[in-house]
Amino acid sequence: MPVNSTHYLFLSLLLFSIGVMGALMRRNAIIIFMCIELMLNAVNLLLVAFSKIYADANAQLFVFFIMVVAAAEVAVGLAIIVMMYRKVHSVDINILNRLKH
Amino acid sequence: MDARTIIFYLLAATVIGGGLMAVTSRKIFRSAVFLLFSLIGIAGFYFFLDQEFIAAVQVVVYVGGIVVLILFSIFLTHGSGEDMKKPALGRAVFSALAAAIGCVLTMYLISEHTFQGSGKPALEPSAGNIGAQMLSVTEYGFILPFEVVSMLLLAAMIGCIVIAIKVKVPEQKVMPKIKEETEPVELEVVEELKTEEV
Amino acid sequence: MKAIIATTVFGVIMMFAGLWVNDKKSIAGLATFLFAALLGVTIWDLTTTSVNSPKSLFNDMLRSEHYSLWFNTIMTGCSLLYVLLMGKEVQKVGKYVSEYFALIFFILCGLYLLSMYNNLLMMFIGIEILSIPQYILAGSDKRNLKSSEASLKYFLMGAFSTGILLMGITLLYGAARTFNITEMVTLMHSDALNPLALAGILFIMIAFSFKVSAAPMHMWTPDVYDGSPTVFTAFMATVVKSAAFFAFLRLFQVSFNSLSEHWVMVLAIITAATLLVGNVTAVFQQSVKRMLAYSSIAQAGFMLFAVLAVNAVAWQGIIIYAVAYSVATIGIFAVLVKLKDYTYDGFNGLAQREPLLAFVTTIFLFSLAGIPLTGGFMAKYYVLLAVVQQGQLMWLVIFALLMAAISVYYYFRVIIAMYFKAGTPEISSPVTGGDKFMLVVTCALVILLGVLPQLFLTKV
Numbered sequence: 001m002p003v004n005s006t007h008y009l010f011l012s013l014l015l016f017s018i019g020v021m022g023a024l025m026r027r028n029a030i031i032i033f034m035c036i037e038l039m040l041n042a043v044n045l046l047l048v049a050f051s052k053i054y055a056d057a058n059a060q061l062f063v064f065f066i067m068v069v070a071a072a073e074v075a076v077g078l079a080i081i082v083m084m085y086r087k088v089h090s091v092d093i094n095i096l097n098r099l100k101h
Numbered sequence: 102m103d104a105r106t107i108i109f110y111l112l113a114a115t116v117i118g119g120g121l122m123a124v125t126s127r128k129i130f131r132s133a134v135f136l137l138f139s140l141i142g143i144a145g146f147y148f149f150l151d152q153e154f155i156a157a158v159q160v161v162v163y164v165g166g167i168v169v170l171i172l173f174s175i176f177l178t179h180g181s182g183e184d185m186k187k188p189a190l191g192r193a194v195f196s197a198l199a200a201a202i203g204c205v206l207t208m209y210l211i212s213e214h215t216f217q218g219s220g221k222p223a224l225e226p227s228a229g230n231i232g233a234q235m236l237s238v239t240e241y242g243f244i245l246p247f248e249v250v251s252m253l254l255l256a257a258m259i260g261c262i263v264i265a266i267k268v269k270v271p272e273q274k275v276m277p278k279i280k281e282e283t284e285p286v287e288l289e290v291v292e293e294l295k296t297e298e299v
Numbered sequence: 300m301k302a303i304i305a306t307t308v309f310g311v312i313m314m315f316a317g318l319w320v321n322d323k324k325s326i327a328g329l330a331t332f333l334f335a336a337l338l339g340v341t342i343w344d345l346t347t348t349s350v351n352s353p354k355s356l357f358n359d360m361l362r363s364e365h366y367s368l369w370f371n372t373i374m375t376g377c378s379l380l381y382v383l384l385m386g387k388e389v390q391k392v393g394k395y396v397s398e399y400f401a402l403i404f405f406i407l408c409g410l411y412l413l414s415m416y417n418n419l420l421m422m423f424i425g426i427e428i429l430s431i432p433q434y435i436l437a438g439s440d441k442r443n444l445k446s447s448e449a450s451l452k453y454f455l456m457g458a459f460s461t462g463i464l465l466m467g468i469t470l471l472y473g474a475a476r477t478f479n480i481t482e483m484v485t486l487m488h489s490d491a492l493n494p495l496a497l498a499g500i501l502f503i504m505i506a507f508s509f510k511v512s513a514a515p516m517h518m519w520t521p522d523v524y525d526g527s528p529t530v531f532t533a534f535m536a537t538v539v540k541s542a543a544f545f546a547f548l549r550l551f552q553v554s555f556n557s558l559s560e561h562w563v564m565v566l567a568i569i570t571a572a573t574l575l576v577g578n579v580t581a582v583f584q585q586s587v588k589r590m591l592a593y594s595s596i597a598q599a600g601f602m603l604f605a606v607l608a609v610n611a612v613a614w615q616g617i618i619i620y621a622v623a624y625s626v627a628t629i630g631i632f633a634v635l636v637k638l639k640d641y642t643y644d645g646f647n648g649l650a651q652r653e654p655l656l657a658f659v660t661t662i663f664l665f666s667l668a669g670i671p672l673t674g675g676f677m678a679k680y681y682v683l684l685a686v687v688q689q690g691q692l693m694w695l696v697i698f699a700l701l702m703a704a705i706s707v708y709y710y711f712r713v714i715i716a717m718y719f720k721a722g723t724p725e726i727s728s729p730v731t732g733g734d735k736f737m738l739v740v741t742c743a744l745v746i747l748l749g750v751l752p753q754l755f756l757t758k759v
Contacts, residue, residue, distance in 0.1 A: 015116060015139075021200035024196030027188065035123075060152065060155055076257050082174060
């Protein structure tokens with residue numbers, strides 16, 4: 001079966017779903033964060049594939065902006081996670097829920 | 102099966118396998134390494150699609166930047182490499198089902214879609230074009246988002262500093278301690294200097 | 300456009316002010332002055348753009364339509380009101396007062412982008428500029444664990460929904476081959492509905508439901524709003540939420556208007572669920588701050604009506620709802636920060652101790668409950684009218700009226716505590732004459748909105 005654009009679509013959706021599954025399933029803040037990175041990468045892959053199919057640079061420019069924003073988010077997110085760790089010595093979200101009661 | 106198809110499936114296996122292992126592994130450090138494989142696989146796809154520039158950026162930003170940052174924070178927050186707890190079965194089943202249903206539904210929806218070749222004239226996606234458009238004010242120019250995103254980075258930078266900076270313990274308690282530690286050192290230095298002069 | 304530049308510059312000025320000015324009070328004063336200046340700039344923007352010809356900026360990245368500029372002006376006005384009412388309280392949160400104000404300026408920049416975007420890229424960047432400073436503000440009270448927790452939760456939820464949003468945008472691009480939302484319309488309808496477009500619309504709808512805290516994607520809201528420092532909750536729940544709604548409405552009005560038969564039912568169910576969850580859960584809360592968090596979910600249910608109605612009245616509805624809801628909620632939070640105890644019991648006997656505070660709170664709560672002669676009533680009237688004019692979904696309108704009746708119960712519990720229960724409420728910071736004056740002004744605004752809503756819609 002020759003590779004066509006539908007293959008990329010399915011591949012990227014599959015990767016995206018893995019990311020979503022992980023984000024829902026895991027309780028460790030850093031792992032959830034990695035799952036979100038997977039989701040963003042699935043999107044990037046699909047955009048680049050579209051850009052190739054349609055011969056359109058706009059989609060690739062979008063990818064760069066996603067990368068920039070993802071980098072900014074990583075910085076902020078990891079700062080928040082480290083701050084949290086300093087207080088409770090854990091990055092488990094379940095512990096947070098338990099602390100509240 | 103020609104070579105292109107085989108390469109496609111090999112890369113797909115790397116990306117999906119790496120992703121799956123990253124999501125399910127119980128050692129956080131391994132998760133990060135599997136994520137690394139997955140991201141490199143995606144960079145491989147960009148090469149496969151003849152988009153060398155974006156592939157290079159992918160390696161630099163994700164593999165060189167984001168994964169390293171994640172590893173740093175793992176080292177900061179997980180002193181020992183012990184296993185994480187298994188996710189509760191109910192939650193695991195629920196999330197797997199939710200993701201699977203969403204995925205299958207979307208795939209079913211779009212499986213009828215057929216792609217046609219491009220209709221309207223578009224901009225050829227070459228590295229030169231991308232670079233020129235990023236700063237251009239003419240048609241397809243992306244100067245405004247380019248400028249605005251710099252503000253986003255500024256906001257993120259201020260944010261990180263505000264969040265990550267340590268709150269000081271009330272000053273009276275800290276000050277004497279510092280003095281005790283620093284004063285003797287200074288004296289020693291001064292003495293050394295004196296002896297050298299002599 | 301001038302407003303975007305101005306707010307960026309003002310944000311940078313605030314940052315530098317932190318370097319040279321050590322006195323928190325003068326920093327807050329400077330911020331107030333800059334917000335007033337920003338309001339001036341938005342009015343300048345508004346008056347220099349003609350009503351009928353929207354100006355396209357930077358290759359159609361932004362389009363300064365008149366209702367967008369009007370929304371900008373009104374929301375900047377709300378921010379000014381916010382700073383006037385709460386500037387003093389911001390100083391108490393932590394050490395980095397000037398940075399907090401700088402971040403608020405950046406949030407406003409995101410708001411301007413979201414009200415004017417004409418390209419999905421600008422929408423994405425706008426949402427991010429709106430969100431990232433909020434994660435920081437939520438976690439700014441570092442002595443409090445709940446604040447850090449709110450920040451982490453908000454961040455994870457926000458990043459997750461951003462991922463979904465991007466997937467939606469990508470699928471839409473796959474269908475339409477453009478990120479321009481006005482061009483998209485023509486390209487998507489060349490023949491039968493493209494399945495990629497439908498999937499994209501659903502993804503984007505889910506992502507926006509996260510951002511505006513619509514059920515069933517609302518779980519983060521109570522924890523985040525409850526855990527964040529109260530002053531910043533007031534800003535997040537009002538101005539920021541309104542901005543997210545405006546972006547939601549803009550995309551669905553401009554791009555997906557003619558496809559409405561495909562998505563309107565899904566959104567109607569989301570709306571019904573939001574109204575139900577928000578109102579019913581609010582009834583069982585013991586803390587007023589948490590009740591207000593659930594009430595903000597309930598109010599989001601009403602704002603969703605504007606998105607549901609794909610007609611011109613929806614623009615008026617969203618603007619009047621945004622301003623009525625924002626003003627009343629900012630007012631309530633301004634009273635709330637003065638109290639030490641955030642439970643209902645903390646309000647006991649407020650009418651004896653501070654009769655004026657109790658009175659204005661009553662008016663704000665009337666407005667949120669939608670009692671006639673207050674802004675909230677006119678706001679609900681406009682958004683429901685928009686749907687009624689559409690001629691369908693009458694069941695949802697009736698359901699909403701029912702839910703509005705439930706909401707009266709939990710709003711009135713506060714009023715009953717203030718007027719009919721004995722107690723001595725502890726006040727955390729003295730209520731000065733200036734505070735009282737500003738509260739009366741806010742109260743007057745709420746009533747003005749209820750009596751003369753046209754005043755706030757002249758330009759739409």
